[in-house]
Amino acid sequence: MPHDHHDHDDFHHDGMSPSGHPYRADNDTPLTYWQVMEIAIRELLIDKGIATASEIAVQIDTMDARSPADGASVVARAWTDPDFKGRLLQDASAAARELGFDIGALRLIAVENTADIHNVVVCTLCSCYPRNLLGLPPDWYKTRAYRSRVVKEPRRVLAEFGLTLPLSTRVRVHDSTADMRYIVLPARPAGTESLSEEQLAALVTRDSMIGTGLPKSPA
Amino acid sequence: MDAPTVPPMTEETGRRWHDMGGLKAGPLDATQHDFALWEKRVDALMVLCSAKGYFTVDGLRRALEDMGEDAFETMSYYERWVASINNNLLEAGVYTVEELGRRMQEVMARGKTYGEASGG
Numbered sequence: 444m445p446h447d448h449h450d451h452d453d454f455h456h457d458g459m460s461p462s463g464h465p466y467r468a469d470n471d472t473p474l475t476y477w478q479v480m481e482i483a484i485r486e487l488l489i490d491k492g493i494a495t496a497s498e499i500a501v502q503i504d505t506m507d508a509r510s511p512a513d514g515a516s517v518v519a520r521a522w523t524d525p526d527f528k529g530r531l532l533q534d535a536s537a538a539a540r541e542l543g544f545d546i547g548a549l550r551l552i553a554v555e556n557t558a559d560i561h562n563v564v565v566c567t568l569c570s571c572y573p574r575n576l577l578g579l580p581p582d583w584y585k586t587r588a589y590r591s592r593v594v595k596e597p598r599r600v601l602a603e604f605g606l607t608l609p610l611s612t613r614v615r616v617h618d619s620t621a622d623m624r625y626i627v628l629p630a631r632p633a634g635t636e637s638l639s640e641e642q643l644a645a646l647v648t649r650d651s652m653i654g655t656g657l658p659k660s661p662a
Numbered sequence: 663m664d665a666p667t668v669p670p671m672t673e674e675t676g677r678r679w680h681d682m683g684g685l686k687a688g689p690l691d692a693t694q695h696d697f698a699l700w701e702k703r704v705d706a707l708m709v710l711c712s713a714k715g716y717f718t719v720d721g722l723r724r725a726l727e728d729m730g731e732d733a734f735e736t737m738s739y740y741e742r743w744v745a746s747i748n749n750n751l752l753e754a755g756v757y758t759v760e761e762l763g764r765r766m767q768e769v770m771a772r773g774k775t776y777g778e779a780s781g782g
Contacts, residue, residue: 474770474779477741478700482780483765484748485703487757494710502706503699567683569723570739579705583692585739591687603690618683621719 514576515647519640522631546575550623556630561608563616563654564625565593571619573626604655627654635661679731700776701740707747717750725749
C-alpha cells in the first residue's frame with residue numbers, strides 16, 4: 444500500500460523500513476487493533492525486564508526451525524531400527540529426545556499404523572498438536588469442521604483429504620490435550636527395502652503423521 | 663454477589679461452546695496461510711510468558727474459552743491468542759489497563775502499517 448505521508452524526496456524510500464530494507468509483505472498491510480496490542484504487550488514486557496527482544500527473536504527462530512522434517516526423521520529411524528521403534532511406542536517423549544529434539548514437559552504418544560489399523564489425531568477442545576516435532580499446526584487442524592467431524596465420521600473426513608481407507612481397516616481417532624499429544628507412526632510403504640534412512644524420511648509427510656494422509660510412495 | 667462471568671453450558675448440549683467434538687459441521691477447508699511476523703511474535707510471547715511462570719497454557723485456554731463462540735467465529739486464531747495473553751498478563755499484574763492503553767496509543771501514532779508501528 445502507498446506510504447503517502449512520505450515525500451518522494453524523503454530519505455526513506457517508499458515502502459522501505461528505517462534501515463532501508465523492504466518491509467516483509469505481511470508488515471505492509473493496514474495496522475489492526477490486535478497487531479497494535481501485540482506490539483504494546485511486547486514492548487511493555489521488554490520495558491519491565493520480563494523478556495528481551497533477543498529472547499523473543501530466538502523463540503521465533505526456534506519455532507520457525509521446527510518442521511514436519513523433524514517428525515519425519517523420528518519416523519524414518521523407527522522404520523529402520525526396531526529397538527528404537529519399541530522405545531518410541533513405549534515413551535515417544537524420551538525416544539524423540541534421544542534424537543536431540545526438545546519435547547518440553549508434555550507427554551508425547553506415538554500410535555502405530557498397521558495393515559489393519561489407521562490412527563488419526565485431533566484436538567476437539569482447542570488446537571493441541573505435537574508442535575515440537577511438526578512445527579505449528581496447519582489451519583485446518585484448528586477448524587470447527589475438523590475438530591467436530593473427525594471423531595464422528597473419520598472416514599468421510601479422511602475422504603475429503605483424498606484418503607479412502609478399506610472398510611476392513613479399523614480407524615482410531617485420538618483426542619489430544621494440552622499435556623498429552625499424539626503423533627502417528629505411519630506404516631512403512633512397500634518397495635522401500637533398499638532406501639536409506641534419509642530417503643525414507645523424505646517420504647514421510649506432515650499429514651501422514653497426523654493421520655490425514657499416507658507416506659509418499661518411492662519414486 | 664457478582665454475576666457469574668463464565669457462560670453456562672447450554673441446555674441442549676450440556677457442554678460449552680468449545681467442546682465441539684462430534685457436532686455437525688461443514689466441509690473441510692484445507693486452505694493454508696503463512697504465519698505473519700506479528701502472529702509468530704504472539705506465539706513467542708505465549709511460550710516465553712508461560713516458561714517464565716506468568717501464566718499457564720490452562721490460563722490461555724480459560725480466557726479463550728470465556729471469550730465465547732462469537733470470538734471464535736469472527737477473530738483469527740492469533741487475534742484470540744493475543745487477547746487471551748493480555749487478559750492473563752493483566753490478571754497477573756504485569757501491567758495495568760492504563761499502561762496498556764497509553765502504549766497502544768503510542769504505537770498507533772507511529773504509522774499506518776505494522777512495519778512502521780513496530781519499528782520495522
